[in-house]
Structures are given as C-alpha cells and as structure tokens.
Amino acid sequence: MKPTILMMPRLAAEAIARLKQSYTVIGPVDGDAAAAIPAEARDARVLVTYGGRRTGAELMDALPKLELIACYGSGVEGVDAAAAKARGIRLCNAADANARSVAEFAMGLMLCAMRGIGQGERFLRDGLWGKPGRDPVANTPDLAGRKIGIYGLGAIGSRIASRAAAFEMEVGYHSRSPKPDLPYRFHDSLPGLAAWADVLVVAVRASAETRNAIDDAVLNALGPAGYVVNIARGLVIDEDALCAALEQKRIAGAALDVFAAEPHVPERLRALDNVVLTPHIAASSQDAKKEQLRMLLGNLEAFFAGRPILSPVTL
Incomplete structure (x- = not known):
C-alpha cells in the first residue's frame, strides 16, 4: 500500500x-x-x-x-x-x-531597470520611435563600475555577487555576520549598505525579522540615483514606502518579481514608468x-x- x-x-x-x-x-x-x-x-x-x-x-x-x-x-x-x-x-x-535561476533573473531585472530596457521596449511598441520631439530612453547608467549592495548573502545572494562581479561591479553585502571566505565588502547595517550602493538587491530569507526591512530610512539612504531589485519576498519591502520613494523620485527605479500580497500588485506600482514588474517567475526556469x-x-x-x-x- x-x-x-x-x-x-x-x-x-x-x-x-x-x-x-x-x-x-x-x-x-x-x-x-x-x-x-x-x-x-x-x-x-x-x-x-x-x-x-x-x-x-x-x-x-x-x-x-x-x-x-x-x-x-x-x-x-x-x-x-x-x-x-x-x-x-x-x-x-x-x-x-533554484538559486542559480533566481540569481540569473536578478541580473536580468537589474539590467532592465538600470538600462531602461522595459521603457525602451514600450517606447518602440507604442510607435514613438522617430516621432518628432520623442527620443528613446537615454543616459542610463552602465553596470560596470557601479556598486551593488546585496541584502542576504546566502545561496542566491552569493550567486548574484559572482555574476555582478563578472559585470565589473563592486560588490558589498549585509547579512547576520561577515563571510570572511568571500571577497566582498561587508556592511554591518542595512542603511549603511544602502548609502554605499548604487543598486540594492534584496535576496534575504523572509521572516519576522526581515519584514518591511526596506523602509523609508533605507530608501532615503539609497538616494535619488539608486535602484532596488527584489527577488526574495514582497514582505521584506514596505510597499507604501517604496511607492512614495518612486513617485517622489527619492530613488531612481525598482525591479520587482515579488509582492506583499500576491497576486495583488498595488496600482501605484503599476502606474509608475520607472519600475519593472514580473509575476514571481524568477525561480520558474x-x-x-x-x-x-x-x-x-x-x-x-x-x-x-x-x-x-x-x-x-x-x-
């Protein structure tokens, strides 16, 4: 039986x-x-x-x-x-x-957000290329030479780090404790990591301790040229704080594969042009x-x- x-x-x-x-x-x-x-x-x-x-x-x-x-x-x-x-x-x-697949997807989200790939595709599909007074997305930052801060350097975070290094990015991280066997810069606080980074990638495990860890203070530390990428869980980011930071241009953009109340995605996020949104598919390879x-x-x-x-x- x-x-x-x-x-x-x-x-x-x-x-x-x-x-x-x-x-x-x-x-x-x-x-x-x-x-x-x-x-x-x-x-x-x-x-x-x-x-x-x-x-x-x-x-x-x-x-x-x-x-x-x-x-x-x-x-x-x-x-x-x-x-x-x-x-x-x-x-x-x-x-x-699924760590390898999620890490690959995180790099894709980062490229889409920072290089304006999603905006460029919408621009082309909407028939705006070549229209008088309408120019394609430009003046986007290269990844090379930028600082990536990874929140959570576990199986997924460490793979994101190695891939970011191949893109010639400087890698820093925040986790419960330093990992001296890895060649990346440890930051002893999340706001400190955000202040240092050009792009903040959320790869930490969801828990009561990490709920809404990415809040106003962290987003303000990231600053108006900074980007947020989340491939962990939606509850790690305070979505209201993120929406306000994006609307007020206190950060440059975000790329999100996960949300606090899936499959619901806040209309405030849907309405923003400086956000890349995907339906929790990073691990779906x-x-x-x-x-x-x-x-x-x-x-x-x-x-x-x-x-x-x-x-x-x-x-």
Whole structure:
C-alpha cells in the first residue's frame, strides 16, 4: 500500500504524476484552514506545500499523523516553525535548487531597470520611435563600475555577487555576520549598505525579522540615483514606502518579481514608468523546476525509508 501524502497547492502535472508513482496523493486543497482538509488526509504523514502558503498550528492539528512538512521551493516563511517544532514535525525545502535561476533573473531585472530596457521596449511598441520631439530612453547608467549592495548573502545572494562581479561591479553585502571566505565588502547595517550602493538587491530569507526591512530610512539612504531589485519576498519591502520613494523620485527605479500580497500588485506600482514588474517567475526556469522536483522526491524517499532527509530546515 502506498503511503499517503497531502498536496496543499496544485503542483505541475509532471510533479503530480511523479508523486503518484510512489504515493497516494490527496489534494490540492482550497484554502489553508483545518476545515478544508479532506477526511481521507488524516492518514497523511507528509504535507507538501509552498513556503509562501500559510501552514499554521490548527492545520497541523487536523493531521494527527503528520511528521514532515515538505516545501516545494526554498522558502519556508509560511510555516509556523514553533508549532511544528512543538509537535515534533520536521521541515524540509528544496535548499538551493533554484538559486542559480533566481540569481540569473536578478541580473536580468537589474539590467532592465538600470538600462531602461522595459521603457525602451514600450517606447518602440507604442510607435514613438522617430516621432518628432520623442527620443528613446537615454543616459542610463552602465553596470560596470557601479556598486551593488546585496541584502542576504546566502545561496542566491552569493550567486548574484559572482555574476555582478563578472559585470565589473563592486560588490558589498549585509547579512547576520561577515563571510570572511568571500571577497566582498561587508556592511554591518542595512542603511549603511544602502548609502554605499548604487543598486540594492534584496535576496534575504523572509521572516519576522526581515519584514518591511526596506523602509523609508533605507530608501532615503539609497538616494535619488539608486535602484532596488527584489527577488526574495514582497514582505521584506514596505510597499507604501517604496511607492512614495518612486513617485517622489527619492530613488531612481525598482525591479520587482515579488509582492506583499500576491497576486495583488498595488496600482501605484503599476502606474509608475520607472519600475519593472514580473509575476514571481524568477525561480520558474525549466532547470530550476526539475531540480526542485528532484529534491522533493529525494526528501520524501529518504523520509519514508527512515534515512536522513536531504535538505532539512532547522526549527
């Protein structure tokens, strides 16, 4: 008899097919409340979810045999870690399976924002090229010689750093502690990093500690020639503060792949021409999806075989 797992969100068809080869898969589930859990899921020892989706204590209590929460991706911020720890439930993720893809996308967003690629494409598509009195986007800054400040130098942040260095950028970072084995400039405060940087890239893990960390003070420190790129989680940036800074030209621009209340994107952001917006797709490359699925299957196989899981998250 196949072990039972509960799939909270609807995963890709390939992922579901691979899971069904070895497990009885229940789900997806509409909503995050305990009442939404189907009765047959009470035998599930594993819950599969996305890190951004809420997995609270009440939901855990509705699954009396639950032993493992497996996040399909690197994020785990939606899981009530204290509740899981208190109930002896383990947590795993896809570790750095999508780090390379997200880092590549961050560089793309940076280029789009700083070199005016999105504005230039809109200018051309709107038929304005060659119109009297209308000139294409110009006077954009090169990346070479500019300072990139990376907030969070983990698996994704460190890959962004190496790619930025290849663009001849000077790299600085802020994290919980210095990383002396890496050749980048450590800043002991986020405002200090922002004041130093020409572009501030948010690559930190979402948590209560990092919620709204990019606030008015940080944006003002970044200054009117500065740019913000976010490929982490929307909650790390105070969106109202960001909108005001962009509207008032207190920063030059932003490029955002993530938002505080997805899929909602504030109309204030949509209305701005100095912002590049994408629908949380940095980790959606073919290679990243294959690696995330490989990690998920590997974690589940190890769990049910009684072996150490591949990518445990410390609670």
